Amino acid sequence: MSSTPTIFISEVGDHANEKVRVKGWLYNRRSSGGIHFLQIRDGTGLIQGVLKADHVDDELFEYAADLKLESSLIVTGQVNEDERAPIGYEINVDNLEAYQAVEEDYPISRKEHGVGFLMDNRHLWIREKGAAPVLRIRHEFLQGLREFFDNSGLIATEGPILTGVSVEGTTTLFETDYFGESAYLTQSSQLYLEATAAALGQVYWIGPVFRAEKSKTRKHLTEFWMAEAELSWVEHDENLDFQEKMLNYTVNQVAEKRSGELEELGVDVDDLIRKVELPFPRITYEEAIDIVNDAGVSMEHGEDFGAPAETALGDHFNKPVFIEMFPREIKPFYMEPTEDGEKAFTADLIAPDGYGELIGGSQRIDDLEILQRRMEEAGLPEEPYQWYLDLRKYGSVPHSGFGLGVERTITWICGLDHVRETIPFPRQINRIYP
């Protein structure tokens, strides 16, 4: 006698008309006459288990009648094709066992809840239909990034989370006591990646960064993930070539491998793929200001782009667009200036549809004196940056890099309203629970 195989719901297609065992949770249920329809989820998919009174003994049928949502279940039965089912199959249940039969009513019922309630119950909310697909897409997106970096010959490396220096300005640092001295949670691994790039050539890092942003917007988290690359011997234009290929690759990977999840979220997958067709438009800061003003959002030279300006740029191109060559004084100290010192070799990648800045990047200053001057202008003390200055003393080379905001980019891919839905446990100015 062959034993019943335990399978994932995503694999039912390979087991049509066979008897299988599925381990999961009771997502939803309804009963009609002598039949219980049990929606079972296991993280890989959702399938309907059909339990018929005339197929199982009375005791089991009664037991199933009282099972509460999210009870953990082990179900055996035959996989039957069913055209009406979203995944094309259902299970004709022979037996069902609750590993844990839930006793209290599950707090998230299958109806509309306010966001505040859902956020308070984020540890449970992530099981739901609107939430779990986003996390699967996140997995695929991160996987795509790693693949792209690896295939491009980059080495994965790390910077520390606890640091003694600021990268992106001193106003958004989380400070902590480090045995009597001040340390900060890193805002970006960039400066350290510049060091590892000089050791390893081309490097990347994907991990959490921290910003004490007072901004309470749909684009800001206080802890978020950044995908950063640092490329030795690469100058400004090539840096942008790399970034656009990366976004094209990762979005296509997500579209190919998670089309079901994207469709569940209502994303027009063909349109998404069209939006990342290469090349992305590249415009200068000045051209961007003109476009923004023409669109009726007033903006002066020397200002940074606010949300309405970013939305205007996104609407104008309906594709991700690089804004290049910002005025030097509105950008961080490390960016390579132009000959006249007015501009810097920078680019921000702005998403369409009002999703704002997805990537910030630049060529880095490789000349020691220019860097020292810029640090002085930025009011940064040299001492904690001595190691960073060393990189300009010992074998300095032109190099460039960037940081992609993982949550912002997933928010855009999924067409969501808020970055908080793209990370399992978001950290925001007013939230550190659960």
Ligand code: 4AD
């Ligand atoms: O533009 P940023 O500040 O760039 C840097 O930190 C560079 N040192 C990166 C580098 O060159 N290696 O941040 C990069 C990206 C932004 O474009 C945005 O997508 C995202 O990080 N980001 C945030 N995402 C969520 N919440 C916040 N508070 C964010 N701040 C920036």
Ligand code: MG
């Ligand atoms: Mg930026």
